[in-house]
Amino acid sequence: MSDHDYTPIIAYLGPEASFTHVAANELFGSDGLSAKPTIPDCVEAVSSGRATYAVVPLENALEGSVPLTIDYMFNERDLFINAELSIPIQQHLMVNQAQADALDSIESVHSHPHALAQCHKYLLYQYRGVPLIQSTSTAAAAKYVSENPDKKIAAIGNRLACEKYNLHMAEENIHDFHFNHTRFVVLSQRNGKLEKRGHTEMPKTTLMVKLPKDDRPGVLHQVLSVFSWRKLNLTKIESRPLKTGLGNYFFIIDVLEDEEAPLMKGAMEELKALDCSVRSFGTYYSYEQQPIRPK
Numbered sequence: 001m002s003d004h005d006y007t008p009i010i011a012y013l014g015p016e017a018s019f020t021h022v023a024a025n026e027l028f029g030s031d032g033l034s035a036k037p038t039i040p041d042c043v044e045a046v047s048s049g050r051a052t053y054a055v056v057p058l059e060n061a062l063e064g065s066v067p068l069t070i071d072y073m074f075n076e077r078d079l080f081i082n083a084e085l086s087i088p089i090q091q092h093l094m095v096n097q098a099q100a101d102a103l104d105s106i107e108s109v110h111s112h113p114h115a116l117a118q119c120h121k122y123l124l125y126q127y128r129g130v131p132l133i134q135s136t137s138t139a140a141a142a143k144y145v146s147e148n149p150d151k152k153i154a155a156i157g158n159r160l161a162c163e164k165y166n167l168h169m170a171e172e173n174i175h176d177f178h179f180n181h182t183r184f185v186v187l188s189q190r191n192g193k194l195e196k197r198g199h200t201e202m203p204k205t206t207l208m209v210k211l212p213k214d215d216r217p218g219v220l221h222q223v224l225s226v227f228s229w230r231k232l233n234l235t236k237i238e239s240r241p242l243k244t245g246l247g248n249y250f251f252i253i254d255v256l257e258d259e260e261a262p263l264m265k266g267a268m269e270e271l272k273a274l275d276c277s278v279r280s281f282g283t284y285y286s287y288e289q290q291p292i293r294p295k
């Protein structure tokens with residue numbers, strides 16, 4: 001991808017101090033970042049041209065894919081993945097400063113559904129029966145708690161949100177499993193790699209594969225052998241509903257190879273020869289971020 005001579009606008013799932021904000025900041029710095037209230041708003045901003053890029057969460061190590069991102073991304077015909085960034089996720093429980101002494105009487109816990117799920121056991125044992133309220137992001141929950149000092153409510157989110165919204169840190173690291181990472185992707189209308197220092201060696205290509213309509217036995221096996229006999233390494237395969245009826249699925253397949261490599265071109269041709277429909281979301285590099293450290 002060539003350098004821009006203008007500041008690109010980067011739509012991200014906000015508000016400020018969401019995990020997606022951390023990801024966007026890591027990849028692009030703070031210039032041009034534009035917070036959006038929801039994932040569909042981010043995808044729409046980039047597909048309409050109002051933003052150059054969108055940064056959205058795609059997959060969490062504990063909870064799996066982010067359905068909203070998958071649905072919007074794979075239905076927008078003209079978007080490509082330019083980069084991915086994996087971030088370690090540490091979840092903390094926070095309350096308004098005015099409620100710092102009322103931790104035993106919390107009446108609801110607010111956060112993004114993924115964050116609530118990542119802390120499921122903690123919430124079960126420490127706050128059994130307390131209603132869990134979904135928000136559009138962890139930072140949106142933190143902001144809501146900061147704006148409601150009279151309410152006995154808590155938010156789950158990251159340390160930056162605790163600082164940004166001046167909340168009281170009630171308990172740190174409440175996620176149930178130590179290895180908690182989320183993978184974010186950069187989407188744009190252009191097919192090309194976003195190149196920065198520190199990417200992993202092999203590029204990755206994301207494909208959307210629809211099986212042939214005749215539903216013959218063994219066709220998924222044939223699809224997988226297209227990659228296996230070429231020794232193309234798959235890092236993910238996931239089936240998602242096509243939303244056209246029960247039993248109708250497409251596959252998201254991540255391959256550790258450049259789509260321009262001869263082996264990949266051959267694989268795509270062979271998939272088409274099997275009557276599969278194949279769409280590439282482009283080839284991109286992977287980046288990793290270190291844990292957010294206390295100030």
Ligand SMILES: O=C(O)C(=O)C[C@]1(C(=O)O)C=C[C@@H](O)C=C1
Nearest residue numbers: 018019020057112114137138182
């Ligand atoms: O709520 C946020 O802060 C987000 O950026 C979203 C999101 C997600 O969709 O999974 C990102 C990382 C964490 O896994 C929890 C929530």
